[in-house]
Amino acid sequence: MPELPDVAVFRDYLDATALHERIEEVEVRDDYVLEDLSARTLAQRLEGRSLESTEQHGKYLLVRIGEDGGWLVLHFGMTGFLKYFREDEQAPGHIRVLLRFENGYRLAFDCRRKLGKVALADSPEAWVRAKELGPDALALDAEGFLEVLAGRRGRVKSALMNQSILAGVGNVYADEALFQARIHPERSVDALDESRRRELFEALHDVLESAIEARADPERVPDRFLLPHRRRGKSCPRCGGQIERIELSGRATYFCPREQSS
DNA sequence: AGTACCACCTGACGGC
């Protein structure tokens, strides 16, 4: 699930749990998730230091390591999450990296499908540059949104999901924003006039903010959301029509053909 | 610049 709203929830979680606590030991249980670094390097960077603050850029969570330790970068793939727990509590089932703190707690980076990544960076800016990420979808204002879309000719859903155009929007929330803006996912960007683009921006921001407020939990999301109805044959929360599923660049795409006809 | 397709990895689910 980890798109921008989910990562925002992970960030709040980390802020509320694991900061300012000395890390005694780092255990890398599967170095497949390490991106361009060894378990040894990660351990050397973290052990004896603490996590001090967090930043988010799109789907990335960046954590500042104290005493000039640089930044820890977390990406959650499709199945990643964080869990802070006491040593005598039940541990999650697919821990890839585990930090042990001096206070007896642990922070697990759990990632069943191993599509997530753990990395180190000099700064959030350096990471964004290295990954060629576009601006964070929520940090952007309407003018910025118009700017990044200017000159684009592809399909609007592909543009929303393209992390180098806009960072943070994935399959689910791209569908959601288009549903709220009543735009067909296969519509091309250049077919949208400025007022439609502004409407899409408003819809996208509303969707992302509402999702964060709902803690990215499909069961807490507003009734108007498509999210809980992402299944073929389910009914549209607005008009009651049948939700349709198509493939768009290999990804399942859900929309209401009655409301998103153009 | 854009798209289609493949790969990476693991588990849940439904049909038989």
Next chain:
DNA sequence: TGCCGTCAGGTGGTAC
């Protein structure tokens, strides 16, 4: 109960 195909919200590479 077990086997098997299909599907899943991530990114990245290649070929066209």
